[in-house]
Every structure is written in structure tokens, then in C-alpha cells.
Amino acid sequence: MHANNRTPLVLTLLAVVFVGLAAAFYSDSWGYPPPRAAIPLVDKALLDTATVRRSYADLIRAKEDLSDFDCYGCHDKKQPPPLRYDENQKLIVPPEHSDVVMGHGSHGRNNNCFNCHNENNLTTLQPRDGRELKLENSTQLCGSCHGPTYRDWDSGAHGRTNGYWNTKLGPALKKDCVNCHNPHSPRFPGRKPAPGPHTLHPSDTADRAAEAESPSTH
């Protein structure tokens, strides 16, 4: 008899619990993670597959203005242009060629324009063996000193190739030395790395940023 009297009470309590559960589900009280932090999209420049520089051969292929390479527009055809050096035997680059940064090799001895350019015909290049090379064949000039690298480039182990690995289906576009290296200052410049991976939890990222700010000694 006592149990029978308690039934309405239990049922009422159960009903209250159910109603409470229903309300909680509808109001999304739990089970939903906090919103994720926004991750900025990467700069489309990072996706560019173009090389850093364009070679003379590229300019010819694209039929572009080649007036910059008209050496005898300014120079005298009859005599080689004179070179001037400062007291440390460093070449003085004339203001007309201020875009040229002389930095080929860390020894500082490769400071003569005519190590590579042909002084008797400025529109061509001349390696030390005396050959005359057109500007678009500059890889052979590079190879005349950098033999092992030239060998690697020739076999495909050094340098860039874009396009098709399967040449039956399309062209393989092999890049020249000067597509990536500035011949006057060939060392590869450092660059800022693209953003690293982001974590799901912004606090981790903030910690990492703080860590990067502080001078690290590792």
C-alpha cells in the first residue's frame, strides 16, 4: 500500500527530469565544442610556381622588349669598356649598371666583368676556354667553372624542372641556372618561411608565438 502511494510522486519527478533533459538538449547546453579560432588563408604568392628570375631565353620566347640588352646603344664598339677599381681592388660598378650586385663567390676575387662577359663583343659571353656563347646559352658558361653542378643539372639532379615527367604526354620545362640564381650574386638569398601548422587550440598557438618572440638558445 505504501509503494502505491509513492507512484505519483516518482512519476512526477521522472516527468520533471525528462522535461529538464528536453530543455537542455534544445538549448545545446553541452556537447558542442567552443568555436575554432580562424586560420587566415595563405598568400596566393606562395602557390606561384614561377621561378624567381627570368632568363634571356625566357624573354626571347615571350617576345619581350630586349632593348636592355642592346649593349652598343651606349658602349663603344671599337674598344672594350674600361674597368675601375677602388683601393681594395674592388670593382667600382658604374651608376648605369647600379642594378648589378657584385657578389659571385665569397672570396671576392671574381670581380672582373670580363671573367664571363666578352669584352670584344658585349652581346656575348666568353668562358675561359675562349668560346663565344650567346646570352641564352649561359648554362654552358656556368658549367665551364661549376663542372659537377653542371653535370647534376644536365642529368636532372640539380635545378628545377616543371611540366611533365612523362615527355610523351607533354613538355618538361627544364629551368636554366639564371632562372633561380642571379649570375652576379648567385648565392640563394634567405626567405621568410610560409606559416607553419596551426593547432586546434588557440592557447597552444599563443604559447608558441610567445616562445618564438623570446630569444631561443637551442
Add this chain to the structure above:
Amino acid sequence: MSLSAPHDPQAAPDAGTTRRSFLRTSAVLATGLAAVAASLKPLFEMEDIPSAEQFMQKYYKELTPADMAKVLQRIEREVEKQYGVRPHVRDLKPLDGVEFAYALNLSRCIGCRKCVHACVAENNQSRNPEIQYIRVLKLPHGTFDLEKSDHNYAPDQVPEKGFFTMPVQCQQCHNPPCVKVCPVHATWQETDGITVIDYDWCIGCRYCEAACPYWARRFNFTKPSIPADRLNPEMAYLGNRPRKKGVMEKCHFCIQRTRAGRYPACLEVCPTGSRKFGNVLDPNSEISQILRTKRVFMQLKEDVGTNPRFYYYFDV
């Protein structure tokens, strides 16, 4: 009705439904039903409910060419509906006489991470949460101890003095542990060496992720988010078609490019030419030359016996 049924026949002489018991029962039933319906609410909010067509789809290897044509049309339809871009989805088969291999020049890699982002763009990976197939590890000179590596580096300039960088992605093993553990054969090795995943067959158990010694496999914990204007519409069934929540994905050597004869996206974007790719069965290919003539630090974690198709090499 059992609640309204009298517990004790003597206590209910009329044995019928009283007004009180009816109201009580219906109140309890109504609240109960409401609670059940409310608890099912997350089910109704699911965004990725597979269409009947997708649900009934057969296993990749059992699909006839006619079936596949229908499947590709379905995928094109679904992608267009979701992103507003009509993609070009293909099912590219392995080429005859081709086995792919990849070589990476550790002497040239500067750690600029351009490959990471070119890969994300090419392969329609989720931007938030981020899924990236390539992880670039920064290591101090003189060690290959991966415990000493750092992938969160963010200096002003790379390369950093005293460190080298080593990008790691799916190594396309000859003996892939991820394939062995898959309980439903949703991942397998193709004849050209690429280990692929059928995203419509994957059940998301993540065994393969645990089996991979290179941390190469990624799981879609949520629905991938890809801005429509960054979607790459050139797609392949086993490659870069958009994935759904709850499936695995990983590097597949840009199957949509490489089986059409092109170089992978990570290779084309590399500013230093550190990445080399090709057909090892062709003795005159770049990759064959490298494996023959360069100092190859054989394969990452050689000791675990996976025999990767991804080789790291040095100049000199």
C-alpha cells in the same frame, strides 16, 4: 498502457481507464517522447548524410566502367551543389610500365614550406581545421633523431645556421603497414606504387593512422572547410576530390597530375629544385639517374622495413 493497468485487481473494481490515470499516462508518454526526440536532435543536424546512391555504392575494385561513370557524375553533381564550381572528376588508372619514386635533396631544401601550401591548394585539403600532408621538420646538423626535430619553427629567415630541414610526407612504401591493418580494404597499393584510399569505403577507424611510422595519414574529424574560390576543380576519384567527415586522407603523389604525366604540385612549387620525381622503371629518367649516382640516405626509418619509395639524398 501498463502504467494505467491496475496493479492490484482488487484496488480497481471498474478495471477501466479513469480520467486521472489517462491524463497521468499521456503526460508521462508525451514528456518521454519529447526527451527522446530532443536527444536525437544531433542526428537531424548532420550535414554529411550520404545520398542513397553513395550509400549503396560498390567497392572501388568492383565498379564496372559504367558504374564508375555514374559515380563520377554523382561526385561532380555533389561538388557543384556544395561549392558552386563544376569540377572535372576522373578515375585515372596506373600507367603501364610505370613505378613512381620521389627523391628529396636534403642539401638544397631550405625549409620555406611552399610545398606544404601548394599541396593543400592542389589537393583540396581542409583549411580549418588544418590538414596538411607535408610536415617540414627542422633538425640540428649531425643527427637524424626525429625526437630532436621541430615543425613549428618560424624564424625571419630560412635556412637557419646549424640546422637542416626535412619534409616528411607519405613515403608510398613497398611494404605499407597502413594497408595491412585496414579492416575493410579501403586502402591499397596500386601497380604504380601509390597507396590510395577509397574515401567512400573508409569507415574512419584510424588503424592506418596508428600503423604509419611516418605520421603521414590525416583524419577528417570535422567536415573539411574549403573556400569555394580555392577549390581545385581538376579532381580524381582516388585523389583530391573533397573528402567528408570521418574518413582518412594522405599524400597520393598528386594522382590527378602524375597519372596524367605531370609533376606533383609540391615539386613544381619548390624554389630550390630539391624535389625530384619520376618513373624508376625508365633507366634514363631523372629519378633513376639520382638513385644511381647520388649519395642516397636510403629511406627514412629504414629499420622498420617499410621500404619507402621516397628517398632522401645529398649533393656531392
